[in-house]
Amino acid sequence: MSKKGERVASGSIRVVRFSQSAARDLEEIYSYTAHFYGIEQAEQYLDFLRAQAEAAAEGPEPVLSPEAFPDLSLILVKWSGARHGHYLVAKLTKSELIVVRVLHTAMDLESRLGNEGYETR
DSSP states (O other), X not given: OOBTTEEEOTTOSOEEEEOHHXXXXXXXXXXXXXXXXXXXXXXXXXXXXXXXXXXXXXXXXXXXXXXXXXXXXXXXXXXXXXXXXXXXXXXXXXXXXXXXXXXXXXXXXXXXXXXXXXXXX
16 A cells, blocks of 8 residues: 555556545444454455455446446445445546445445445545
8 A cells, every 4th residue: 555545556547545434434344244254354355345446446447337426436346156245436537446435235325325425535
């Protein structure tokens, strides 16, 4: 990481940055996973989520976008064979992929983003 919450994707011009809300989401995911599946699993899953954000920054732009938030992209992240996963809700620019929220696939994204909002800081 170059700065707190910021990672430079190798071979890409896009920097991956997690907003404060996304960082809180990751902390909650870590706590939940550690409680139910152990610390090692929690660390592996957070590494996996971050790696998927970096891969998305290097690849073509995601095509999913919540209807109510056309300026955002959804990046579906889940382990092979898993029933559920997480959406990396991101704002893409030419130089950055800003993850604004990390939300479970079973959550109602539009109500979460509409009620709680999102920020890119």
